Amino acid sequence: MTTRPARRSPRPETTRPAAREEVLLDVGAPAHGGHCVARTTDDPDGRVIFVRHALPGERVRAVMTQKTSKIWRADAIEILSASPDRVEPVWPQAGPGGVGGGELSHVALGAQRTWKRWVLADCLRRIGGPDVAQAVTEAAGGTAVSVEPLPSEVRAEASEDARTRALAGTGTRTRLALTADERGRFGMHAFRSSTVLDPGRLPLAVAAIADLGLTERALWRRHARPGSRLEAVAPSVGEPLVLIDGRVLTAEGRAASRRRVGEVVDASGLGLGELRYSVHADGFWQVHKDAPAALVDAVVRAVVTGSPSGGGASLVADRVAGTSVLELYSGAGLFTLPLAAAGARVVSLEGSAQAVGDARRTLHGYDTVSLHTGRASARAVDELGRLDGTPADVVVLDPPRQGAGREVIEAVAALGPRRVVLVACDPAALARDLGSLLHSGYTVRGVRALDMFPHTHHFETVVVLDRH
Structure with missing residues (x-):
């Protein structure tokens, strides 16, 4: 999901029983x-x-x-x-x-993926209905969709070192957010609460963030007041940055001169080499260190072949050139860049002006890309999907957690692209959106689920649909 907000308000306090029960x-x-x-x-x-x-x-x-x-x-x-x-x-x-954010850390990592497989199958059946569940099962080869680990988890789980295996899924987050309590100490909100608690050593964070000592060092408290928001960013290029109430600081706590970070995504498996992005330090980027490359590979393969997995590097250059793509909820251009680099003509729409600015900087020099700022709506789909007078060949959607919704999905179907690639971070929203697409004449051709959030209940799903 490339448009998940960078900042979130704390969840409302849970209604608790009057007495301990x-x-x-x-x-x-x-x-x-x-x-x-x-x-x-x-x-x-x-x-x-x-x-x-x-x-x-x-x-x-x-x-x-x-x-x-x-x-x-x-x-x-x-x-x-x-x-x-x-x-x-x-x-x-x-x-x-x-604290919230690690609700499955008591579950063996392989069992976490089984847990998510069950949840996906249940949402597809219970919310999407039997037609959706059957369509996805058939596309998955007649079984429930497996939730796949990302490369760092595969390596850790295969390690001969018992401690490395036990810590698989930790040390992967390149972004995190903290809030200062009434004493100015940074912590995390309790589950479904505004109360700030000490989260300990932040085991899910990459080493570059964990080593900053954000919850222990007085260095960071000097910049805080009660309720201050801290965001830590460890980009794939350069040193980490810390933002406190919008002020950008270096790892040593000094004012930083840069407000952007560089990200590099390895797309050599697609024959595209290394992709380089420029993103605001407080802009949205996938948090797992392996996630950008995994999603780029899955989505580009889906656009080209109809399957989000498998295939060789030569398929991109051979088959994507000239394809017209409408990309909705395009964020900072995670998918826009590889599609353009492979020769596709891309029209993108994103609600965040800052994210569009990031994409514009990243995609400078690509004259086959048209970037637009605005809300995804039926009117926007119709107008942007027909800029050259003919409907886009492919529509790529990566909506926020609530999904694209019926209005946008029905507009996409009315546009009539031969293929739709839907990226979803919420299985319930995915089930609803798939139901609308199947009802509008599309068939599920491929599906892939990725465990991009180990030790939590979240995961990402990529579904490919073709018009029949």
């Missing part, structure tokens, strides 16, 4: 959002409770954290019968009552 739960299947479906041990057919920090098949003691007329939530605080997939958490501070 503990329950014994038998834990069932995972649910979208990092919970499992559970019921009390003395009422197996009773009300569903969504429990965090548990695993399917476990029996746990849990404390209720939310009770409304619509939903009950709880945190597992004692494991009475443990799953074989339970491991020592790589981020204990993200456990019960702790």
